[in-house]
Amino acid sequence: MTNHSPTARRIAKTILNGFDAYFADFQNITLGAKARFETAAWQAVRQANKERLEHYKLKVGQVVKLVQSVTTKDTSQLELWRESRATYAQLIADHRNYEIAETFFNSIFCKCFDHAHIHDSNIFVKPSRAPDDKPLRDYSIYISYSDRKGLESMLLEIMEDYAFSTHWEDAARDVELIADTLMRGPLANVETGVGDLRIDMLESVFYRNKGAYLVGRMITGDGVLPFILPCLNDGNGIYVDTVIYDRDCTSIIFSFTRSHFMVDAPIPSRFVRFLSTIMPQKDISELYNSIGFHKHSKTEFYRHMIAHMKTSHDKFVVAPGIRGMVMAVFTLPSYSVVFKVIKDKFDEPKTVTEEIVRDRYKLVSRSDRVGRMADTQEYSHFIFYRNRFSEELLEELKRDIPSKLVITDKWIIIKHLYVERRMEPLNLYLQHADEKQTYEAMEEYGNAIKQLAAADIFPGDMLLKNFGVTRHKRVVFYDYDEICHLTECNFRKIPEARDDAQELADRPWYTVAEEDVFPEEFRLFFSGNPTARKAFESQHSDLYDYRFWQGLQERIRAGHIEDTFPYRRKWRFKRRPAETGV
Template sequence: MTNHSPTTRRIAKTILNGFDAYFADFQNITLGAKARFERAAWHEVHQANRERIDLYKTKVNQVLKLVHSVTSKDTGQLDLWREARAAYAQLIANHSNYEIAETFFNSVFCSQFQHDNIHDNYIFVKPSRAPDDKPLRDYSIYISYSGRDGLEYMIEDILNDYGFSVPWENQQRDIKNICAALRKAPLSGLENEKQLRVDMLESVFYRNKAAYLVGRMMFGGEVVPLILPCLNNGRGGIFVDTVLYNQDAASIVFSFTRSYFMVDAPIPSRFVRFLSTIMPLKERSELYNSIGFHKHGKTEFYRHVLAHMKVSNDKFVIAPGIKGMVMSVFTLPSYPVVFKVIKDKFDRPKTVTEEIVKEKYKFVSRSDRVGRMADTQEYTNFIFYRNRFSDELLEELKQLAPSKLHIDDKWVIIKHLYVERRMEPLNLYLQGASAEEVREAMEEYGNAIKQLAAANIFPGDMLLKNFGVTRHGRVVFYDYDELCPLTECNFRKIPEPQTAEQELSDKPWYTVDEMDVFPEEFRLFFSGNPEARKAFEEQHSDLYDYRYWQRLQERIRAGHIESAFPYRRKWRFKRSGSGALQK
């Protein structure tokens, strides 16, 4: 083992102690999720989510101050951090969460150097060791169940083992519903239930108003998700709302458009590895994000991008679609994300500032995204190979965002950008869509607006180009520069003209304040697409009525929190006999 100076050992120990303290506080907030769910304390749920997100930056700043206090040396010296990194690597060699501890070290370093000097000599650009590849059966994060005594007995054992402090509303009804749904499901190989094995994660996944029991079914060589969403009826009873049993359904539950779960995961990497077995198409970065470790998710994403660059040769290009007034957006065709850079000057008639745009994105990161807003990761000094940029893209960035760029013969460094999952812009999707696909997309578009509004979010600019279509066909909002809390808007009806001159005027003849919104004007969002407008109005014409929005504002101000389901409402079980509480 290499000897390090007392100073660098103190720095390394200080950062590791800080990480352990952060992780303990993170876990304590998370562990409160069970009681919040059982008490139906939904406002506390949202507050806890915000507290847990904000915790990371608070702890990093505290630790950096402590680092300054434990040494008299200049903490701006890179050689000091080179040695501290080596000492830290030794300290975490046997740490069960070494990979997240590495990310914490990186964050402290980046806070010291304002995200400059990003190099594996000073931080953990690459992991300090290979991932732990022990087989999952050696882990104690799940319980295995056998179907040898019949499906009903197995499901009953599963529900009983979770030990909620609130009784089941009607457990026998739920067992019957689950078994009936699984027997009707198109699951080839499940003919012999006695050969079925189910592994259920011991920890419950809490989010918004639901608790998710998450596991996997194994039969005939197949591995299939088994997810049981549980809801609280608000009267002291819990019920299973549906059963989900395919990869697409599981992927939507763990979607990048959803808020992070609260789940007791003492060793997150083991949970990520388990979840990968039921959602093999999801990247590790997405799974870390989904369970609340979004900062390490950023690290995993960056490492994955670097690895992808080594095995691909296509170039970054301007993203397809109508160009935005605020952002320059580019993508790598072989990689499913977009990179968004704030322009130095915004196109007219945009009046927001760069700081306002950044605040909007921060607002989204701390909000309930209800499955309708893309999770966005913010990066500083993101490094790219120059030879991977198309000439057209480089010229656009030089023209529109020169203050964000540092370019030399080898590198393009973008000083600030956002990374988002790539989706097909809704306006482009509609161009090649069939009549039925147009109708379904317009139903989704209207649902997205309504669900965001119910979560107290008004998109502002609702042009079709600001929404994307996911691979699951869901419509998601991704342009945040004009969104705001719904309760801050003033929804009005356009006044009737009093004179012929007013009726013929091409400009508003009435006063319009900054927060005034006229829902009648939403028809303009379908300019040039009468088919989409017709499909929208057949399904969502209520959105043109200012009174719809005012009623929603009243509900929000009265403290009502809407339910947002990550599955189709038609999949929900019927709850006959819901009045009888079962012990």
């Protein structure tokens, strides 16, 4: 090991010890997911999700204090941190989770320096080594199954190998349903029972909300396909709800619009590599995020973006759509994200503050997004090349976010921003949608509102421009400056007018409190688009009724958690009554 000062070594060791402690706590919270699923402790599931998310920030704060306590040296000296970084790189050279340990070091440094001095000499902007230069071949994360004894025999063996403490409701029935679906689908032209089919199953179960997902891949002569068995627990035993083998549906299950999975992944990088074989279109930053490593996901995204900038030539531009009253939004056409910055001054009639907007984005990150809210990554002091910004965008940023903007000859630094997946705004999508597409989009729009409401989220401003359409044609909410918990709202019916004067008055003839919501007014969201309104009302007219919303509030307050499925309900198995339990 290259000689570094004793102080640098103490700092590096303190940070690495802090990382190992964080990772152990992260794993322990995760390991409790199995018992929570088996006992149907759904409220505990939500609490554990919040606890695990908050734990990273808590541990970083603790380690920053420890770093300052292990030396009497001035820890604001960059040279000391450069030494510490070099020492740390040596300490993690053989660490099985070195890449996440690098991110933890970065977090400590950024906390100490308020996200200034971002440079590879101070932190790990670039990885300290290539991802696969020291593969851990002795650690297996999956089991391979052969179909030589027949497809159903193989499927039963898979189910028996997952050791839930709660029994299977009817394993034989579920095996029959899975086999029948596969033989009518991806295995229709595969001869089974002769060893032409192999299924690799990750040993660890993926838990999220009220589901447990057995995740694997099918390998035939035609290539690799996903193989996912979503399992539910209704109190009578555990059962397989469907089988997923479609890549697009698999991508939706691991979507940026859903909460993180809890999965026992001692070496997350190996799980990410496995998942990449069934979702090759997903960047690894998304996969790290899907299994709970949201901070490292930010690191991987930043590295991916830097690499993209080196191979692209287009310029950042103002994002398409109606300009936001609260956010300045821009994008790079060749890159599938948008960058959102809170404006210095909000347009009328917005009355929220920047602090409130930040709190609402935090609420989204801590909530069950049920596949209907885009996840965001929050960055401080994000650095861009100035020559990649269009003049139109630069002028808009100078006008809208001057307090957050630093411009030099070479760089543009934005002090605080959010990164979010780019989607086509729903109002723009409808402009070129045909009748069938409009009907389906309005079905999705209504479903999005209902599913958010069931998760105790009220979007507030439900204008079409605040929803986006994904590449899978799912409708997702992405404007968070007015969201709140559904249970904080007071849903009312508009009182009847006593006379024509009241009916024709410019202002309401009834009192309106800040928390009052009148669902009858939701028709205004379709102003100028009668086709969309007709399609919406043929499917979701119940959203105009205040009693629908009050009923949801009662269920939420009673502790009920609604079922949500990251796949279409029509794909769910039609289960006959259970015959045997295994």
